[in-house]
Amino acid sequence: MISSLLVANRGEIACRVFRTCHELGIRTVAVYSDADANALHTRVADSAVRLPGASPAETYLRGELIVQAAVAAGADAVHPGYGFLSENADFARAVLDAGLVWVGPSPEAIEAMASKTRAKELMAAAGVPLLAPLDPDAVTEKDLPVLVKASAGGGGRGMRVVRELVHLKDELAAASAEAESAFGDGTVFVEPYVEHARHVEVQIVADGHGTVWALGTRDCSLQRRHQKVIEEAPAPGLGPETEQRLLSAATAAAGTISYTGAGTVEFLVSADRVGEDRVHFLEMNTRLQVEHPVTEAVFGADLVALQLRVAEGGTLEGDPPAPSGHAVEARLYAEDPAQDWAPQTGTLHRLAVPGVRLDTGYGDGDTIGVHYDAMIAKVVAHAPTRAEAIRRLAGALERATVHGPVTNRDLLVRSLRHEEFTAARMNTAFYAHHLADLTKGAPDPYAPLAAALADAHGRSRFGGGWRNLPSQPQSRRYLVAGEEPEVHYRHTRQGPAADGVQVVQVAADLVVLEIAGVRRKFAVSRYGDRVHVNGTTLTALPRFPAPEPDHAPGSLLAPMPGTVVRLAEGLTEGTPVQSGQPLIWLEAMKMEHKITAPAAGTLTALRVSTGQQVEVGTLLAVVEPL
Structure with missing residues (x-):
C-alpha cells in the first residue's frame, strides 16, 4: 500500500492529486522550483522539497533530482501528473529502479506511445484507422x-x-x-491537416490483470493554438456506430501495449462527402489528461484514486460505472484573446467561482508568472442534460470573481452561448472563424461611474469632494477595453448624484444605481490603479499623466514579459526586411510568440539577443520603413 506520494509536477494537477491523497490518508510531498517556492501546491502538501540548480522552465524536467527528492522525503510512490516528465519512459524507469512505486503505465508502454510516429505504426498494425x-x-x-x-x-x-x-x-x-x-x-x-474536424477522445483505465475500462468519450474541439479551451463528456452528436468504433479502437490500443493505469486515446472525427463519420487515430496520451474532470463527473469516478489502486496492484472490479448526465469544462487562462492570445502576468488578487467544481493551482494573492502555462483554473459543471450543463457553466463564469490579470473569462462565456456550440456543430476551426466576433463585447457602460463613486466614497468620510456651495462636477477617467471614458458626478446635500441615473447606495465596495427604473448592483474592488466592477476591469488614469516614452517610428516593443528564444537567421543591424517577416521569437508561459516587421524597410537597431529576459514595453528592435 502507498503511504506517501510525491507528485513530480506543479500547479493545478499537483493540487488535484494531493486532494485525492488526503482523502485516502496518503501523505503528500511536493517539489518546487525557485519560482514556485510559495506556490499553492507547496502549501497544501504535507512536505515540499526544493529542486535546485536549474532555470524555472527546466526544473520539473530534471528527473534525477525528483527521484532524489522522493527518497529524501520518505515517499514510496511518484505520480507524474501531466506535462513535463509524465510520458518519459526513462523517468519511469528511474523511479522504479529507486524502489519506488510508479503511478502510471509501464516504461515499455510509455515508450511504445511516446513517439507519435512509432505509435501510428503500432495502431496501423492493430487495424486502428489513422493519418x-x-x-x-x-x-x-x-x-x-x-x-x-x-x-x-x-x-x-x-x-x-x-x-x-x-x-x-x-x-x-x-x-x-x-x-x-x-x-x-x-x-x-x-x-x-484535416480541416473542420472534431477532436474526440476516449478515457481508458486498465489494471494489471487484463481488465480495460473505456469510460466514454470527450469532445475537445474548441481549441486555440491546438490547445484545448472547452471540453465536454460525452462527445455530443456521435452516432452509436461511430461511438462504438471509438471505444473499440481505444480498447484495442490499450491492449496492444498491455497498458495499465489511466490514459487517453485521441481521434479526429470528420464527415466524408456523404456525411458519414470518418475516424482517424491521433495519439495516445499515457497519462492523466487536463480534461479528466468531465469524465469523473459523468461516471462518478475518481480517476486519480483508480490510478493509485492499479499502481498498488489492485483490480478494476466488475463493469465500469454507468454514465449519468453531461459535464462541460472550461479552462480559465491568463491571456488576452483579442491580442493574439497574449499571455498575461501579475497578481491574482481574488478567484471565486461558486456552485461548480474549481480545480486550480493558485490562491488569492498568488503571482501568475512567465515561466509556466497560462492556465489559472479549470471550471467544471455537471447537469442531467448538455443544455443545462452549458447554462450552469456559462452562468457560473459570468458571476465569477476573477480579480487580477486579463483573462479569457468573457470569451468562455460567449463561446458557451454561441449557437454553433449550443447546437454541437463546432469543430477545431471554431476560433479561427469566430474569434473576432467573440472578442467584440462592449464593457458595461455604467462600470466607470460605479468605480468613480466607490473611489470617491473611500477617499473621504465626506465623500471626497463635497462643497457647501454649487461647484463644478467631479470627474474621473478610466481605461477600459481600449477606450478612455470620462465620468462626471456631484456631491449634494442628499448624497452623490449623476446625470441620467439615480444613485441609490454608495460604499467603497458596492454601488447601487437605478437606471431607467431598474436597480442594479455593482460590486467594486480596487487594487492599486486596477478596478474590478462586476465582470468589467478598468484602469484608473491619473489626472496629469506622465509623458509616453518617445520611440522612433518602426520601434518593436515587447508585448509581454518573456525570454528571447530565437532571432531570424542572419538578422543584424542593416538587414533589409519585408512587411510581416518574423524577426524575433519570445517565449512566455511555454508558448512562442512571433514579433514581425511592421513594414518593409531596414533593421536599424537590434537591442536584444537570444536568452535575454524582457519586460512589457522593452525596445526589441527598430525597423526604418522604406
Missing part, C-alpha cells in the same frame, strides 16, 4: 495544409499548421525549439 505521417522533405503543394507536430508531449506545444510550402522549414524549426523547451525532446513530424 499516415509525411516525409518533411517530400511534402509538395498538393499535400497542403499539413500539421507539424512534436513527437513527445502535448498541450498544443510544438504544433504548427503550414499552408504555404515556403514556411515549412521555419515552422519545423520553431516547433522543434518549442518542443525541446517544453518536453526536453525536439523531435517533430509532419502529417496531413
Whole structure:
C-alpha cells in the first residue's frame, strides 16, 4: 500500500492529486522550483522539497533530482501528473529502479506511445484507422495544409499548421525549439491537416490483470493554438456506430501495449462527402489528461484514486460505472484573446467561482508568472442534460470573481452561448472563424461611474469632494477595453448624484444605481490603479499623466514579459526586411510568440539577443520603413 506520494509536477494537477491523497490518508510531498517556492501546491502538501540548480522552465524536467527528492522525503510512490516528465519512459524507469512505486503505465508502454510516429505504426498494425505521417522533405503543394507536430508531449506545444510550402522549414524549426523547451525532446513530424474536424477522445483505465475500462468519450474541439479551451463528456452528436468504433479502437490500443493505469486515446472525427463519420487515430496520451474532470463527473469516478489502486496492484472490479448526465469544462487562462492570445502576468488578487467544481493551482494573492502555462483554473459543471450543463457553466463564469490579470473569462462565456456550440456543430476551426466576433463585447457602460463613486466614497468620510456651495462636477477617467471614458458626478446635500441615473447606495465596495427604473448592483474592488466592477476591469488614469516614452517610428516593443528564444537567421543591424517577416521569437508561459516587421524597410537597431529576459514595453528592435 502507498503511504506517501510525491507528485513530480506543479500547479493545478499537483493540487488535484494531493486532494485525492488526503482523502485516502496518503501523505503528500511536493517539489518546487525557485519560482514556485510559495506556490499553492507547496502549501497544501504535507512536505515540499526544493529542486535546485536549474532555470524555472527546466526544473520539473530534471528527473534525477525528483527521484532524489522522493527518497529524501520518505515517499514510496511518484505520480507524474501531466506535462513535463509524465510520458518519459526513462523517468519511469528511474523511479522504479529507486524502489519506488510508479503511478502510471509501464516504461515499455510509455515508450511504445511516446513517439507519435512509432505509435501510428503500432495502431496501423492493430487495424486502428489513422493519418499516415509525411516525409518533411517530400511534402509538395498538393499535400497542403499539413500539421507539424512534436513527437513527445502535448498541450498544443510544438504544433504548427503550414499552408504555404515556403514556411515549412521555419515552422519545423520553431516547433522543434518549442518542443525541446517544453518536453526536453525536439523531435517533430509532419502529417496531413484535416480541416473542420472534431477532436474526440476516449478515457481508458486498465489494471494489471487484463481488465480495460473505456469510460466514454470527450469532445475537445474548441481549441486555440491546438490547445484545448472547452471540453465536454460525452462527445455530443456521435452516432452509436461511430461511438462504438471509438471505444473499440481505444480498447484495442490499450491492449496492444498491455497498458495499465489511466490514459487517453485521441481521434479526429470528420464527415466524408456523404456525411458519414470518418475516424482517424491521433495519439495516445499515457497519462492523466487536463480534461479528466468531465469524465469523473459523468461516471462518478475518481480517476486519480483508480490510478493509485492499479499502481498498488489492485483490480478494476466488475463493469465500469454507468454514465449519468453531461459535464462541460472550461479552462480559465491568463491571456488576452483579442491580442493574439497574449499571455498575461501579475497578481491574482481574488478567484471565486461558486456552485461548480474549481480545480486550480493558485490562491488569492498568488503571482501568475512567465515561466509556466497560462492556465489559472479549470471550471467544471455537471447537469442531467448538455443544455443545462452549458447554462450552469456559462452562468457560473459570468458571476465569477476573477480579480487580477486579463483573462479569457468573457470569451468562455460567449463561446458557451454561441449557437454553433449550443447546437454541437463546432469543430477545431471554431476560433479561427469566430474569434473576432467573440472578442467584440462592449464593457458595461455604467462600470466607470460605479468605480468613480466607490473611489470617491473611500477617499473621504465626506465623500471626497463635497462643497457647501454649487461647484463644478467631479470627474474621473478610466481605461477600459481600449477606450478612455470620462465620468462626471456631484456631491449634494442628499448624497452623490449623476446625470441620467439615480444613485441609490454608495460604499467603497458596492454601488447601487437605478437606471431607467431598474436597480442594479455593482460590486467594486480596487487594487492599486486596477478596478474590478462586476465582470468589467478598468484602469484608473491619473489626472496629469506622465509623458509616453518617445520611440522612433518602426520601434518593436515587447508585448509581454518573456525570454528571447530565437532571432531570424542572419538578422543584424542593416538587414533589409519585408512587411510581416518574423524577426524575433519570445517565449512566455511555454508558448512562442512571433514579433514581425511592421513594414518593409531596414533593421536599424537590434537591442536584444537570444536568452535575454524582457519586460512589457522593452525596445526589441527598430525597423526604418522604406
